[in-house]
Amino acid sequence: MRPIPRSLLGILLVIVALLAVFPQFVERYYVQLATKIIVMAIFAMSLDLLVGYTRLVSLGHAAFFGLAGYALAVLQRDLGLVSLWTTLPLTLVVCALAALLVGALAIRTSGIYFIMVTLAIAQMLYYFANDTKALGGSDGMFLATKPTAELFGVAIFDLKNRTTFYYFALAALVASFLVARMVLASLFGRAIDAVRCNEPRARALGFTTWHYKLAMFTIAGTVAGLAGYVGAAQDGIVNPAFLSWHQSGQALVIVILGGMGTLYGPVAGAFVLIVLEDVAAGITEHWLLFIGVFVIAVVLLLPRGIASLPLGDFAGRLFGRGARKRAAAEPGDD
Amino acid sequence: MTEPLLETRGLSKQFGGLAAVNDVSVAFEAGRVHAVIGPNGAGKTTFLNLLSGEMRPTSGAVLFKGSAITGLTPDRIARLGIGRSFQRTNVFTELTCFENCWIAAQSRLPTSLRFFRPAGRRGDLAAAARDSLEQCGLIDRQDRIAAALSHGERRQLEIAMILATQPELLLFDEPLAGMGYRESQDVIALLRRIAQSHTLVLIEHDMDAVFSIADRVTVLVNGTVLETGPVAAIQSSPAVQAAYLGAEEQP
Ligand SMILES: Nc1ncnc2c1ncn2[C@@H]1O[C@H](COP(=O)(O)OP(=O)(O)O)[C@@H](O)[C@H]1O
Ligand SMILES: [Mg+2]
Numbered sequence: 001m002r003p004i005p006r007s008l009l010g011i012l013l014v015i016v017a018l019l020a021v022f023p024q025f026v027e028r029y030y031v032q033l034a035t036k037i038i039v040m041a042i043f044a045m046s047l048d049l050l051v052g053y054t055r056l057v058s059l060g061h062a063a064f065f066g067l068a069g070y071a072l073a074v075l076q077r078d079l080g081l082v083s084l085w086t087t088l089p090l091t092l093v094v095c096a097l098a099a100l101l102v103g104a105l106a107i108r109t110s111g112i113y114f115i116m117v118t119l120a121i122a123q124m125l126y127y128f129a130n131d132t133k134a135l136g137g138s139d140g141m142f143l144a145t146k147p148t149a150e151l152f153g154v155a156i157f158d159l160k161n162r163t164t165f166y167y168f169a170l171a172a173l174v175a176s177f178l179v180a181r182m183v184l185a186s187l188f189g190r191a192i193d194a195v196r197c198n199e200p201r202a203r204a205l206g207f208t209t210w211h212y213k214l215a216m217f218t219i220a221g222t223v224a225g226l227a228g229y230v231g232a233a234q235d236g237i238v239n240p241a242f243l244s245w246h247q248s249g250q251a252l253v254i255v256i257l258g259g260m261g262t263l264y265g266p267v268a269g270a271f272v273l274i275v276l277e278d279v280a281a282g283i284t285e286h287w288l289l290f291i292g293v294f295v296i297a298v299v300l301l302l303p304r305g306i307a308s309l310p311l312g313d314f315a316g317r318l319f320g321r322g323a324r325k326r327a328a329a330e331p332g333d334d
Numbered sequence: 335m336t337e338p339l340l341e342t343r344g345l346s347k348q349f350g351g352l353a354a355v356n357d358v359s360v361a362f363e364a365g366r367v368h369a370v371i372g373p374n375g376a377g378k379t380t381f382l383n384l385l386s387g388e389m390r391p392t393s394g395a396v397l398f399k400g401s402a403i404t405g406l407t408p409d410r411i412a413r414l415g416i417g418r419s420f421q422r423t424n425v426f427t428e429l430t431c432f433e434n435c436w437i438a439a440q441s442r443l444p445t446s447l448r449f450f451r452p453a454g455r456r457g458d459l460a461a462a463a464r465d466s467l468e469q470c471g472l473i474d475r476q477d478r479i480a481a482a483l484s485h486g487e488r489r490q491l492e493i494a495m496i497l498a499t500q501p502e503l504l505l506f507d508e509p510l511a512g513m514g515y516r517e518s519q520d521v522i523a524l525l526r527r528i529a530q531s532h533t534l535v536l537i538e539h540d541m542d543a544v545f546s547i548a549d550r551v552t553v554l555v556n557g558t559v560l561e562t563g564p565v566a567a568i569q570s571s572p573a574v575q576a577a578y579l580g581a582e583e584q585p
Contacts, residue, residue: 185452186449186452186453187440187446187456188448189453190453193433194426194437197426198425200424201425202441203407203409203412204424205409205437205438205441206409206412207446208409208410212447
């Protein structure tokens, strides 16, 4: 993994600090919009682990996003579990196991076939949810309550409060980011580098490459599950749209828009795309067209996404660090 | 004769109707340099692919230290202590020389499914990487991206990577291909040094190099072994002269 330049880490800290105080200064609507952005940011970041870091282009990543939502709903309705402390870990375990299973099938293929297999599996889940009465069919399932967070019988925070929920989502984003960074900086992360750069060479050196691809698929699916859990809890409902290829595709657009293989790029991408959607939808009913033009423009003008904007340079000057030198030492495109 | 480190028995590989490797039985003795020569299309690369697990044989067996490794995947075979280079240079082009060798050294760990501790703290792997770069004369290039190396340097990097995996047996597929005279001399010297402590299987087109490095030679023609023997015997073999060496001398 190419380490995030220190100067950029500075910027990230500033951004997190801004995000932390932001609800104090805006209307409720924007707190909810920001929460929605954070959910999408976590989801896109998890996809970046596959697309950007492992070169596994999945078009079915929403399978785990939606599965988490349904898992939460089913745990609440059928097992009467309402606590965050039980439903969150259980949901993540369900998503991890599902990702392990789906991954075991999907990583036998590569390239376009991998895209097809992941898409097909997600579509199967979509139609299963859509056609299963017990899961609410096309209407989906309502969540009777937000997850509760009690410690020794005392509520330590209340997710029914929108601002509190926003902080909860923000904590999930920061945690996802830190876990992703840890994993990418570990020995496993180096093996993933090898797989991404040249899988046949990695195998000939002695790496059992499918182990690493499957592990990454599982991690990405689990983080997507976290996003789905937060998303479903926020909306108070989960429906087949959570599982749709549209949802998978949007995450892929965000990853490409933001910059693959950066983690923070998809976060920026989620922010830009959703804010733009919000603004454009308020101006014109042809907003989808507008978004399309914007995405094309970014991809053409910034092939490596928003993350390739010289933000690091700027921060370097701001913080007086050697970001420019570092950027100059980076190799260009082939 | 010592017990062979690696041995093939009736090894064959069929591509449709073409027998690229046909009933090849060769023994590679420990501590020796064994060259495999033959005209283009003779099946040398295919033979090496069968040894390293890149391809599965149609029939026959490969034995390493007396036990069958036929049909094992390349990663399993590499972990047994068999490293290989490719005819087309095969390195991690986006990474630096140091990172290339670092990852190669990492491949020797029982598993890399280790998620928590930062890899940067593995001083042992860094040392192994530097050591192999040093041996191949690339230490002053350690921070250079592999894509920015000259062709010859990239080939040397691939050798450094293999050394970083600490193999017992090294399989080289035309390590001198496309190199200038100076670089060739460097690599020949490097191969000689490696040969002092390793067993080598060497596919090579450059006959002078082969005859100066190798102990034994196998001549492959149309997938079949024409002859195997010590260098001197091969050099003077009329059959080999006729089938291969003579043809090679006319440009
Ligand atoms: N993957 C493959 N599929 C079909 N034919 C192949 C394949 N690889 C090699 N061959 C054929 O096998 C023969 C031997 O090739 P190769 O082993 O590359 O020869 P050498 O390395 O001695 O030049 C050639 O005729 C080649 O065209
Ligand atoms: Mg060849």
